[in-house]
Amino acid sequence: MTLKSLVTGVAAAALVAGAAAGVTSIASPSVPDSATPSAVSVTPVAWEIPMPQAPAPELEGALLQVLNVLAGPGTFGPKGNKAAYIQGGTGRIEGITADRAYNNAVQEGKFPLSFTITNINQEGGLVTADVTATSATGGTATQTIQFVAGPSPTGWQISKASALSLLSAVG
Numbered sequence: 001m002t003l004k005s006l007v008t009g010v011a012a013a014a015l016v017a018g019a020a021a022g023v024t025s026i027a028s029p030s031v032p033d034s035a036t037p038s039a040v041s042v043t044p045v046a047w048e049i050p051m052p053q054a055p056a057p058e059l060e061g062a063l064l065q066v067l068n069v070l071a072g073p074g075t076f077g078p079k080g081n082k083a084a085y086i087q088g089g090t091g092r093i094e095g096i097t098a099d100r101a102y103n104n105a106v107q108e109g110k111f112p113l114s115f116t117i118t119n120i121n122q123e124g125g126l127v128t129a130d131v132t133a134t135s136a137t138g139g140t141a142t143q144t145i146q147f148v149a150g151p152s153p154t155g156w157q158i159s160k161a162s163a164l165s166l167l168s169a170v171g
Contacts, residue, residue, distance in 0.1 A: 062154040071113045110135040125149035
């Protein structure tokens with residue numbers, strides 16, 4: 001994803017949120033005859049415009065821990081310390097493939113990684129977030145990552161689809 005498309009997407013989201021807020025603010029208030037300014041109520045109106053979801057910033061620490069474990073030392077195999085952080089765990093072949101891609105990236109100097117998480121949205125046991133990873137070489141990439149509630153030490157796991165996407169990006 002290029003910086004230009006990322007900025008365009010953010011601007012579009014801000015435009016939709018601003019339009020939704022503007023439509024709500026111009027909605028006609030229902031004012032009783034003896035109303036004082038503090039008694040005026042505004043009825044929110046939305047014409048099939050999706051309202052932005054409430055962010056879930058309290059999850060940032062747990063999600064960062066998931067990413068840091070996956071980017072840290074250890075193995076992805078079924079008995080490795082990283083398997084618990086991937087939805088459904090990893091099989092033997094998946095673990096070998098992931099370990100190989102991780103080791104190649106380490107040899108290329110891409111690790112350690114630092115992460116920034118923005119736009120955290122939770123709907124039940126599913127969280128989506130924009131994750132920006134910065135490598136030791138200065139390279140930066142941003143992807144939307146899905147996390148699912150699961151049996152890891154943090155209570156969250158990266159979805160299998162997101163894990164495969166990251167693996168192909170690193171490998």
